[in-house]
Amino acid sequence: xxxxxxxxxxxxxxxxxxxxxxxxxxxxxxxxxxxxxxxxxxxxxxxxxxxxxxxxxxxxxxxxxxxxxxxxxxxxxxxxxxxxxxxxxxxxxxxxxxxxxxxxxxxxxxxxxxxxxxxxxxxxxxxxxxxxxxxxxxxxxxxxxxxxxxxxxxxxxxxxxxxxxxxxxxxxxxxxxxxxxxxxxxxxxxxxxxxxxxxxxxxxxxxxxxxxxxxxxxxxxxxxxxxxxxxxxxxxxxxxxxxxxxxxxxxxxxxxxxxxxxxxxxxxxxxxxxxxxxxxxxxxxxxxxxxxxxxxxxxxxxxxxxxxxxxxxxxxxxxxxxxxxxxxxxxxxxxxxxxxxxxxxxxxxxxxxxxxxxxxxxxxxxxxxxxxxxxxxxxxxxxxxxxxxxxxxxxxxxxxxxxxxxxxxxxxxxxxxxxxxxxxxxxxxxxxxxxxxxxxxxxxxxxxxxxxxxxxx
Numbered sequence: 497x498x499x500x501x502x503x504x505x506x507x508x509x510x511x512x513x514x515x516x517x518x519x520x521x522x523x524x525x526x527x528x529x530x531x532x533x534x535x536x537x538x539x540x541x542x543x544x545x546x547x548x549x550x551x552x553x554x555x556x557x558x559x560x561x562x563x564x565x566x567x568x569x570x571x572x573x574x575x576x577x578x579x580x581x582x583x584x585x586x587x588x589x590x591x592x593x594x595x596x597x598x599x600x601x602x603x604x605x606x607x608x609x610x611x612x613x614x615x616x617x618x619x620x621x622x623x624x625x626x627x628x629x630x631x632x633x634x635x636x637x638x639x640x641x642x643x644x645x646x647x648x649x650x651x652x653x654x655x656x657x658x659x660x661x662x663x664x665x666x667x668x669x670x671x672x673x674x675x676x677x678x679x680x681x682x683x684x685x686x687x688x689x690x691x692x693x694x695x696x697x698x699x700x701x702x703x704x705x706x707x708x709x710x711x712x713x714x715x716x717x718x719x720x721x722x723x724x725x726x727x728x729x730x731x732x733x734x735x736x737x738x739x740x741x742x743x744x745x746x747x748x749x750x751x752x753x754x755x756x757x758x759x760x761x762x763x764x765x766x767x768x769x770x771x772x773x774x775x776x777x778x779x780x781x782x783x784x785x786x787x788x789x790x791x792x793x794x795x796x797x798x799x800x801x802x803x804x805x806x807x808x809x810x811x812x813x814x815x816x817x818x819x820x821x822x823x824x825x826x827x828x829x830x831x832x833x834x835x836x837x838x839x840x841x842x843x844x845x846x847x848x849x850x851x852x853x854x855x856x857x858x859x860x861x862x863x864x865x866x867x868x869x870x871x872x873x874x875x876x877x878x879x880x881x882x883x884x885x886x887x888x889x890x891x892x893x894x895x896x897x898x899x900x901x902x903x904x905x906x907x908x909x910x911x912x913x914x915x916x917x918x919x920x921x922x923x924x925x926x927x928x929x930x931x932x933x934x935x936x937x938x939x940x941x942x943x944x945x946x947x948x949x950x951x952x953x
Contacts, residue, residue: 500816503809504906507554513537513871520868528948529864529933531873540871541912542904546839547712548594548752548759549904553804556757556797563793568784572792575799583714583734583802584741586764588771590778591788591795595712595750595761596621601781602708602748602763603629605773606672614662615675615710616641616654617682620881622675622710624942634662641683642895644833644844649724650689652680652717652837660699668703677710678717678740682877684898685713685818685837687720690728690739697743706767707743712750714740716838719811733806746770753839756801756905760794814838817903817913824917830924833898843920845878845897849930854879854893856932860949862899862923865930870919875900880935881944 515523515538527533531544542549564571577589592598599622603613608631618626618633626633636658641651654676663671676696678688693709700707718736722728728736741747746765751757765771775785782789804810815838822836831847845852845859852858859876866872878897886892901916923930937948 500813500820502906502909503807503813504553512540514540515871517868520871524864524868528936529860529951530944530947530949531863531867531875532945534867534873538871539867539873541908541916542873543840543901543916544873544875546753546902546904547750548757549907550752550756550758550801551904551906552757552797553800553906555804556800559796559800560793563791563796565792566786568786570786570792570795572795572799573786576795579799579802580762580764583737583806584711584747584764585738586741586746587766588764588768588774590763590765590771590774590785591790592761592763592778592782593789594752594759595710595748596625597782597789598748598750598761598763599625599710600628601774601777602673602746602770603631604777605770606706608672611670611672612662612666613673613675614654614659614671616652616677616680616688618675619677619681619710620942620944622677623882628941635682636662637680637683637895641680641686644684644831644842644847644896644898647834649835650687650692650720651833652678652683652686652688653692654688654696656692656695656699659696663699663703663705668705671703671705673706673708674700675708675710679713679720679838681713681839682882684833684842684896685716685839685900686833687717687724687838689725690721690736691725693740693743706745708765709741709744709747710749711741711747712753713838714749715754715805715811716815719808719815720838722808733808733811737806751798751801753905754802754805755798756805757794757797760790760798762788814905817908820910821901821903821913821917824914825920828917828921828924830920840900840902842877843899843901845876845899848899848924849927851928852930852932854883854897855891856934856952857949858930859897859899860933861930861951865923865926866899866919869922870915872901872916872919875902876944880947880949 640648751760831844833842849858859878882894
């Protein structure tokens with residue numbers, strides 16, 4: 497059979513709002529032309545993020561009812577700890593309420609002030625936590641990953657040569673840790689190869705630098721390794737994940753992605769001293785180490801979710817959804833990052849709206865137009881999210897201007913994807929009408945969440 501069906505059946509449904517163009521134009525204006533300010537009742541299909549937007553399974557909901565809400569020593573924690581240890585092999589598993597909490601604690605443990613943290617590409621909260629702690633986040637994406645139209649199996653890879661150059665330039669003593677994000681979210685949800693992870697470990701070990709993986713989409717990355725990397729075709733997703741983690745000294749995770757749950761995260765490490773520091777900070781800011789700021793029922797849901805995410809039938813459907821949407825857009829000539837990655841389709845705003853220069857935020861203009869047309873909410877990953885200014889106030893654009901269509905797990909059907917494709921294609925056909933934008937207010941850190949914008953007439 498050629499048709500890839502959803503490997504589940506629907507037992508509960510939620511009504512979604514259907515709005516008019518006139519209503520959506522008002523909603524956008526009231527939201528300062530920033531989709532983050534839009535309310536749920538104003539959104540028909542929500543592709544803002546795949547984080548915490550998962551539809552949980554019947555087994556997860558059943559597990560919630562069996563939770564042990566003890567403040568300390570909850571059996572729900574030990575179920576969570578056991579499955580995470582089974583997958584990662586790390587000695588210490590420390591829960592947090594979400595990924596950015598794990599990042600905040602990790603960078604406090606390593607004292608990153610004035611020091612450099614390399615990564616393939618830091619995502620927004622990782623970069624934000626490094627910069628908030630006065631560190632310097634370095635993106636060392638390989639050259640293939642910077643060309644949206646170029647086909648390459650592992651466009652998420654870190655540039656190994658540049659990694660070593662950076663270490664020699666700044667000195668290992670000024671690099672407290674290095675990271676790799678799997679899959680590479682800011683790079684288009686692109687996977688990282690096992691070979692790249694292994695070589696990263698070899699370089700870092702030579703200089704005595706700890707290696708941590710941002711693993712929020714580890715199962716999707718493992719699936720790509722199985723399908724694309726020689727020697728892994730006959731290995732299970734669990735076996736591939738275990739090998740990935742075997743090269744690292746620890747990990748952070750927003751479990752709101754491949755934990756198949758609505759909240760949660762963790763820090764994992766083999767370093768006893770880092771674990772001790774992390775637990776101390778956790779107790780002060782998050783909660784006791786056997787709940788980490790989570791209700792214990794959420795730990796139960798995560799324990800089940802980590803088992804379900806290893807199912808290859810689920811992953812085939814999951815990656816297939818993204819590929820299906822990407823192919824629909826490509827057939828219509830819409831420029832996207834190719835090949836499609838793990839959790840979303842990324843529009844290439846530079847080719848989509850070449851008449852809007854990066855300093856006028858083409859991705860934000862596209863995202864607003866898609867919503868205006870259809871009620872589909874997306875998110876800009878470009879100059880709004882990562883742009884900076886030099887000492888003279890000139891705009892410094894990131895290497896890519898993107899709009900991400902992040903697909904929530906087990907939520908939308910093929911008809912929904914067709915509707916999304918129609919909206920994006922319509923926006924692309926009318927791309928010459930896309931307007932330049934400007935920022936009228938922004939926060940000091942992670943400005944894209946709360947930025948207020950206007951169109952330039």
